[in-house]
Amino acid sequence: MGVLQDVSEQIRKDGVVGFSLKQLDTFITRVTTGMNWNDLRALARGDEPRRPNPRLQVHSESFVFHIKPSYYHESVTKLTHTFRLGLLSTYFFFLEIITGVFLMIFYAPTPERAYGDMLKIMSGVPFGEFMRDIHRLAAEGMVIVVTLHMVRTFLTGSYKKPRQFTWLTGVILLLATLFMSFSGYLLPWDQLAYWAVTIGTSMADKAPPPAVGNAAKLLLLGAPSIGANGLLRFYLLHVLFVPLLIVFVFFVHYYKVVRVGISLPASEEEVGQDTAKRVPADKRRYYLPDIFTDEMMVLGVVTFVLLAMIVFNIYPGAPLEHHANPNKTPLHTEAPWYFLWIQGLLKLGDPTLMGVILPTLVFAFLAIIPYIDFNPSRRAKDRRVAISLFMVALAGFVVLTWMGTPHFLVESPPAEEVVQLMLPEEKAGPVRQTEWYKLTVGEWDTRSDNATASFELQKLMHHYAHLIEEEHAKALEKGLEGLPNGYGKMIIEDWQPGLKKVTMRVFWTGKDGTEQTFEKSFYIHEEAGYARH
Amino acid sequence: MRNIMVKLTTSLFAVLGMALLVVLVGAGEEARMATREANFEARAIENGAAIFAENCAGCHGIQGKGIPGVAPALNSPEFFKTRLQEVGWQGSLRSFIESTVNAGRPVGSGQYSAKMATWGQEYGGPLRPDQIRDVASFILNWEKQYVAVAAATPTPAPTPTPLPPDADPVTIGKAVYQAQGCAGCHGVPYQAPAVVGPSLEGLANRAGTTVAGQSAEDYIRTSILNPNAYIVPQCPTGPCQANLMPQNYGQILSPQELDALVQYLLTLK
Numbered sequence: 001m002g003v004l005q006d007v008s009e010q011i012r013k014d015g016v017v018g019f020s021l022k023q024l025d026t027f028i029t030r031v032t033t034g035m036n037w038n039d040l041r042a043l044a045r046g047d048e049p050r051r052p053n054p055r056l057q058v059h060s061e062s063f064v065f066h067i068k069p070s071y072y073h074e075s076v077t078k079l080t081h082t083f084r085l086g087l088l089s090t091y092f093f094f095l096e097i098i099t100g101v102f103l104m105i106f107y108a109p110t111p112e113r114a115y116g117d118m119l120k121i122m123s124g125v126p127f128g129e130f131m132r133d134i135h136r137l138a139a140e141g142m143v144i145v146v147t148l149h150m151v152r153t154f155l156t157g158s159y160k161k162p163r164q165f166t167w168l169t170g171v172i173l174l175l176a177t178l179f180m181s182f183s184g185y186l187l188p189w190d191q192l193a194y195w196a197v198t199i200g201t202s203m204a205d206k207a208p209p210p211a212v213g214n215a216a217k218l219l220l221l222g223a224p225s226i227g228a229n230g231l232l233r234f235y236l237l238h239v240l241f242v243p244l245l246i247v248f249v250f251f252v253h254y255y256k257v258v259r260v261g262i263s264l265p266a267s268e269e270e271v272g273q274d275t276a277k278r279v280p281a282d283k284r285r286y287y288l289p290d291i292f293t294d295e296m297m298v299l300g301v302v303t304f305v306l307l308a309m310i311v312f313n314i315y316p317g318a319p320l321e322h323h324a325n326p327n328k329t330p331l332h333t334e335a336p337w338y339f340l341w342i343q344g345l346l347k348l349g350d351p352t353l354m355g356v357i358l359p360t361l362v363f364a365f366l367a368i369i370p371y372i373d374f375n376p377s378r379r380a381k382d383r384r385v386a387i388s389l390f391m392v393a394l395a396g397f398v399v400l401t402w403m404g405t406p407h408f409l410v411e412s413p414p415a416e417e418v419v420q421l422m423l424p425e426e427k428a429g430p431v432r433q434t435e436w437y438k439l440t441v442g443e444w445d446t447r448s449d450n451a452t453a454s455f456e457l458q459k460l461m462h463h464y465a466h467l468i469e470e471e472h473a474k475a476l477e478k479g480l481e482g483l484p485n486g487y488g489k490m491i492i493e494d495w496q497p498g499l500k501k502v503t504m505r506v507f508w509t510g511k512d513g514t515e516q517t518f519e520k521s522f523y524i525h526e527e528a529g530y531a532r533h
Numbered sequence: 534m535r536n537i538m539v540k541l542t543t544s545l546f547a548v549l550g551m552a553l554l555v556v557l558v559g560a561g562e563e564a565r566m567a568t569r570e571a572n573f574e575a576r577a578i579e580n581g582a583a584i585f586a587e588n589c590a591g592c593h594g595i596q597g598k599g600i601p602g603v604a605p606a607l608n609s610p611e612f613f614k615t616r617l618q619e620v621g622w623q624g625s626l627r628s629f630i631e632s633t634v635n636a637g638r639p640v641g642s643g644q645y646s647a648k649m650a651t652w653g654q655e656y657g658g659p660l661r662p663d664q665i666r667d668v669a670s671f672i673l674n675w676e677k678q679y680v681a682v683a684a685a686t687p688t689p690a691p692t693p694t695p696l697p698p699d700a701d702p703v704t705i706g707k708a709v710y711q712a713q714g715c716a717g718c719h720g721v722p723y724q725a726p727a728v729v730g731p732s733l734e735g736l737a738n739r740a741g742t743t744v745a746g747q748s749a750e751d752y753i754r755t756s757i758l759n760p761n762a763y764i765v766p767q768c769p770t771g772p773c774q775a776n777l778m779p780q781n782y783g784q785i786l787s788p789q790e791l792d793a794l795v796q797y798l799l800t801l802k
Contacts, residue, residue: 046537112662123569126562293540300547307554322580323663497677499578523582529572 033061085149092142099135109235114189136318157378158263164370194324266378340404414471415506415518432530483508581671591728602779706797
């Protein structure tokens with residue numbers, strides 16, 4: 001009864017409104033672990049806190065805030081000092097978890113269901129395609145951001161004493177991020193997934209000695225080639241094992257970051273000095289409100305840009321090719337762009353050396369950089385060797401990435417290449433992107449003016465002729481015979497209601513003077529929706 | 534940066550902007566999902582067409598018109614109207630097609646002597662479940678052709694090229710060859726390989742010497758009218774078998790069509 005009496009007495013004293021406001025204030029103070037309404041207002045206005053500072057209490061009371069330092073050195077809080085890349089890496093990881101859990105609801109990792117589930121996510125789940133696009137874009141964003149984070153740390157020499165171990169855990173996080181992307185690649189169970197991962201796991205197979213390589217591959221796939229077991233294992237690695245590893249290593253990494261502080265600019269701090277930890281009172285920038293609001297703003301703007309890129313089709317959307325088919329090797333198999341450099345290396349020689357030993361050495365070298373770099377200075381002018389080395393590595397990365405694309409050292413018959421460019425096995429290509437109704441039924445020839453064809457089809461035929469010339473020229477450059485006297489036909493037939501059959505036929509004169517042909521047929525449905533994308 | 538308010542306002546606008554984008558996506562979701570569904574159904578038909586051409590056209594004909602004595606027509610109004618009743622199937626036409634493709638037809642029935650193989654991987658065949666669904670989508674798409682006739686806005690059905698009355702007999706013969714589904718077993722000479730019956734490539738060269746005492750023309754004519762008169766030893770899948778080719782072309786073909794067909798086959802050198 002005492003409580004009720006207390007309450008009624010207070011209401012009598014403050015009135016109903018006053019009493020409610022007081023209760024609300026108490027509630028706010030509890031939620032914010034120590035800050036009342038006036039404290040929050042002062043925080044938002046940038047006013048000085050009252051004494052004792054309630055903003056510091058948040059850091060000791062709240063789990064989320066206790067992870068963050070309560071203040072930073074002024075010099076490290078400029079956007080251009082870290083570009084908030086570490087924060088963004090972490091943020092992308094959590095974004096991946098949220099969108100990933102959404103996708104998991106509608107997905108089963110079996111060869112019978114996986115691809116059909118992808119189709120259902122995209123056609124039958126509200127926001128399904130949106131979530132998948134965010135998941136994919138944020139994954140690629142995470143690879144970029146984590147890499148840039150490392151580049152920034154290298155260029156400012158921040159990995160040096162006492163932050164060597166922080167760097168080492170960072171390299172593990174980079175590897176884990178790459179493996180997350182790679183393992184996620186297989187899950188849609190389409191041609192893209194199947195063949196990119198086939199290349200990837202064939203590298204595991206090449207690890208020396210052969211017994212170890214074979215065991216590694218068997219362990220990863222549960223079978224000699226990718227199948228139900230491999231899909232399940234990749235799925236578990238993707239949704240369970242590697243994320244847990246990342247969470248663990250992340251906390252080790254971040255604990256070190258907080259423990260030794262973010263490195264100051266090289267001009268203000270010598271290697272081994274503990275300046276970041278002992279921040280003079282006048283150089284302190286408090287997490288609440290300064291850094292907190294910085295972070296809110298950066299994350300808000302980045303997320304908005306990310307979503308806008310998807311909504312306004314600046315990002316073309318996560319791809320989905322045909323169902324995985326072990327019996328049908330695509331003309332070109334391309335690794336995801338961040339692994340193209342390894343594909344480039346693979347083209348240069350022995351797969352064991354180029355695909356396994358060399359990349360392993362690269363990452364091992366990355367990991368031990370802080371332990372073998374005895375240069376006591378962090379200033380760029382004293383680090384000519386290190387920075388030159390970085391430049392060489394960057395150039396090598398760019399060149400190898402280019403070499404990883406089909407432009408380099410991939411020789412497919414030019415006629416096949418022409419057809420692939422007109423009507424690729426996967427993706428849209430110019431013929432499918434032409435409006436279905438404009439594909440006039442008939443037999444069309446690049447040597448004639450095709451006067452009765454639609455204007456769009458005439459343009460296509462010009463393009464066709466142009467491609468034949470171009471591939472011929474390219475083949476001649478490589479010293480091959482190419483497509484002498486080459487011309488092409490496109491035969492378009494009505495096949496079914498709403499379905500046309502398009503036969504591409506390329507003719508050229510062979511070495512022995514006889515006419516050679518290459519032919520491939522495709523079916524195009526008016527509702528297939530390639531023209532829109 | 535001291536101006537906390539600017540940062541908070543920017544964050545607020547970013548969040549509002551995000552909410553707006555999500556609403557924008559949500560508003561279009563219904564239409565987008567419907568489009569996607571149509572896209573994927575269309576692509577299933579595309580895939581099915583390729584699978585059909587590769588695996589089914591050999592017996593059911595390139596356009597699914599069936600081959601007498603080998604396999605029934607799927608591209609026919611009867612298939613869509615009365616087939617289920619004929620066989621006493623309780624489920625949908627799709628389920629009938631899918632299970633037939635999957636498990637095959639172990640017993641040849643009636644005029645169709647050939648058995649249908651088990652195409653599904655489940656039964657030891659080459660096709661995955663999704664491929665069977667796709668090929669069923671392709672077969673079911675023929676139905677529109679027969680519904681379209683009655684519909685207000687008909688989709689133009691594929692029209693077979695009509696034969697010009699005064700055309701060259703070889704041209705007519707080639708058209709007969711296509712219309713009768715000869716290609717289903719013998720392939721399209723020099724374009725598509727034979728699947729069941731012997732290849733006809735170079736037929737004109739050997740026809741005169743195959744059976745002693747028969748001229749090339751006689752041999753070809755006899756082989757069409759009475760296929761069992763002489764059985765070619767080698768077919769694509771092993772020794773050729775008697776009774777596989779229909780024996781009623783004498784009734785199906787008009788004398789002019791038969792002549793034209795022979796003329797066409799005589800050009801296959």
